[in-house]
Amino acid sequence: MHQVYDEMPIGVFDSGVGGLTVMREILKELPEEHILYLGDTARVPYGVRSPETVMKYSLENAKFLMSKGIKLLVVACNTSSAITLGMLREKIDVPVIGVVDPGARAAAAVTEMKRVAVIGTETTIKSGSYERAIKSIDDTIEVTGIACPLFVPLIEEGWLEGDVVNLTAGKYLSAIRSNSVDTLVLGCTHYPMIKNVIESIVHVPLIDSAVETAKEVKNVLELKNIIRKRAGEAARKFFVTDSPEKFILVGERFLDHEISNISKINLGST
Amino acid sequence: MHQVYDEMPIGVFDSGVGGLTVMREILKELPEEHILYLGDTARVPYGVRSPETVMKYSLENAKFLMSKGIKLLVVACNTSSAITLGMLREKIDVPVIGVVDPGARAAAAVTEMKRVAVIGTETTIKSGSYERAIKSIDDTIEVTGIACPLFVPLIEEGWLEGDVVNLTAGKYLSAIRSNSVDTLVLGCTHYPMIKNVIESIVHVPLIDSAVETAKEVKNVLELKNIIRKRAGEAARKFFVTDSPEKFILVGERFLDHEISNISKINLGST
Numbered sequence: 001m002h003q004v005y006d007e008m009p010i011g012v013f014d015s016g017v018g019g020l021t022v023m024r025e026i027l028k029e030l031p032e033e034h035i036l037y038l039g040d041t042a043r044v045p046y047g048v049r050s051p052e053t054v055m056k057y058s059l060e061n062a063k064f065l066m067s068k069g070i071k072l073l074v075v076a077c078n079t080s081s082a083i084t085l086g087m088l089r090e091k092i093d094v095p096v097i098g099v100v101d102p103g104a105r106a107a108a109a110v111t112e113m114k115r116v117a118v119i120g121t122e123t124t125i126k127s128g129s130y131e132r133a134i135k136s137i138d139d140t141i142e143v144t145g146i147a148c149p150l151f152v153p154l155i156e157e158g159w160l161e162g163d164v165v166n167l168t169a170g171k172y173l174s175a176i177r178s179n180s181v182d183t184l185v186l187g188c189t190h191y192p193m194i195k196n197v198i199e200s201i202v203h204v205p206l207i208d209s210a211v212e213t214a215k216e217v218k219n220v221l222e223l224k225n226i227i228r229k230r231a232g233e234a235a236r237k238f239f240v241t242d243s244p245e246k247f248i249l250v251g252e253r254f255l256d257h258e259i260s261n262i263s264k265i266n267l268g269s270t
Numbered sequence: 271m272h273q274v275y276d277e278m279p280i281g282v283f284d285s286g287v288g289g290l291t292v293m294r295e296i297l298k299e300l301p302e303e304h305i306l307y308l309g310d311t312a313r314v315p316y317g318v319r320s321p322e323t324v325m326k327y328s329l330e331n332a333k334f335l336m337s338k339g340i341k342l343l344v345v346a347c348n349t350s351s352a353i354t355l356g357m358l359r360e361k362i363d364v365p366v367i368g369v370v371d372p373g374a375r376a377a378a379a380v381t382e383m384k385r386v387a388v389i390g391t392e393t394t395i396k397s398g399s400y401e402r403a404i405k406s407i408d409d410t411i412e413v414t415g416i417a418c419p420l421f422v423p424l425i426e427e428g429w430l431e432g433d434v435v436n437l438t439a440g441k442y443l444s445a446i447r448s449n450s451v452d453t454l455v456l457g458c459t460h461y462p463m464i465k466n467v468i469e470s471i472v473h474v475p476l477i478d479s480a481v482e483t484a485k486e487v488k489n490v491l492e493l494k495n496i497i498r499k500r501a502g503e504a505a506r507k508f509f510v511t512d513s514p515e516k517f518i519l520v521g522e523r524f525l526d527h528e529i530s531n532i533s534k535i536n537l538g539s540t
Contacts, residue, residue, distance in 0.1 A: 042319060042323050043312070048426075049311075049312060050513035050515075050516075052513065053312050053512050053513070149423065149426075149427050150420075150423055150424065150427055150434075152423075153419065153420055153422075154420065156318075156419075159420075164437050164438050164441070167433050167434050168434050171434070242320050243323070245320075
């Protein structure tokens with residue numbers, strides 16, 4: 001049985017291109033693995049939607065990837081991880097890894113003052129999931145959440161440096177610019193793209209959930225003994241729910257790798 | 271028969287709250303009319319999606335409003351108007367009015383230098399629909415289209431004035447800041463919310479499609495003799511595809527009026 005599982009791909013989904021920063025880290029940790037990536041580009045962004053809607057869209061994504069025979073599911077979207085992980089773990093018969101828990105664990109390990117800030121989309125921050133995850137490790141840690149709704153559109157527009165992104169980041173992060181926290185979690189898969197901007201304002205260590213999540217994926221594959229053992233080229237396949245052109249254009253910058261082998265699919269009414 | 275039609279509501283749809291600026295103008299022109307408004311908030315924004323996807327979503331919206339018995343359909347979304355109007359007019363058995371043609375007519379009437387600029391979402395600008403509509407009136411008019419993808423998220427965030435919106439507008443509009451055009455069309459229903467910012471950069475008359483569209487709605491109702499004649503309170507009902515809270519919060523600023531009588535509906539997989 002194990003040989004079969006070894007050869008099965010890892011499934012990764014996100015609302016759009018953001019999760020490619022997670023896939024990029026998985027490729028670094030596990031270059032031999034087959035990977036299927038699904039970006040729900042016809043319904044992006046999830047960060048402004050209600051929990052109920054994010055739940056519905058995420059389950060459709062997971063079911064699609066399951067239908068392709070994956071051995072492990074990565075929810076490479078903070079908004080979806082924040083809300084749907086419990087539900088997905090009940091309904092999906094393979095290990096499900098989100099980006100919130102690995103980021104929370106890393107933050108808890110790094111903070112010395114026991115004061116952590118988390119930045120993310122409106123829905124992620126409202127969910128309080130990072131706070132719960134961090135406090136479940138050490139409930140003496142104080143967690144401040146800050147929603148930064150304009151970061152995603154700015155990054156998608158490619159304005160990764162310059163006045164506008166600096167000013168916007170300054171406004172959102174002014175509350176933590178002081179010495180009130182010693183660790184900042186990038187609670188959205190887009191944010192690593194403006195790491196430099198954020199670092200120039202908040203002079204504390206940044207936790208990139210993508211890196212932590214990739215380590216967790218490796219751990220789980222090893223633990224379950226389903227890491228790919230055979231040689232041979234690793235397959236990468238991409239699925240999107242809207243037309244592929246823009247995904248390829250923006251996505252290659254996120255993945256730092258060529259995107260080919262991409263198909264448009266329909267999920268529900270997309 | 272006419273009495274029946276008189277009492278039927280006008281149907282208005284948009285991808286989200288933006289179309290409320292059109293509804294606001296219709297309320298001014300036609301305060302006696304019943305209006306149903308549908309905001310497809312579970313799939314907003316349309317301006318970044320492919321024409322094929324915008325087509326599919328728009329038809330679902332139109333069919334929903336038709337099922338409620340409307341006498342006229344207003345496509346209060348520039349992206350959708352730019353792409354789907356022909357298709358909707360084929361499939362829908364009531365008059366269909368978009369925001370592009372009224373805006374184009376007004377621009378053609380105002381420009382003296384015969385040089386017009388249009389600002390809008392990526393998909394609206396790429397469609398070239400304003401250019402075609404303006405040139406079909408006077409093909410000696412030169413039309414420049416500029417996509418301003420960050421305006422919608424900025425407006426939804428409520429950053430209607432200040433450094434960030436001023437700088438962003440400055441970047442997008444620098445090409446037309448000079449004397450190269452004498453008329454600017456606001457080709458997105460969100461943009462009237464930052465009219466002052468845009469005016470402070472581009473010192474030319476602005477065409478607000480919402481105002482022109484409301485006049486067109488009145489013209490068509492009069493022409494078809496289906497304007498509401500009976501007295502009695504006018505009904506307003508709102509439908510959204512995601513939860514209503516955020517729509518109400520942001521929307522009341524757009525509509526300049528209280529939003530009550532609102533229901534969440536499902537369209538396809540929303």
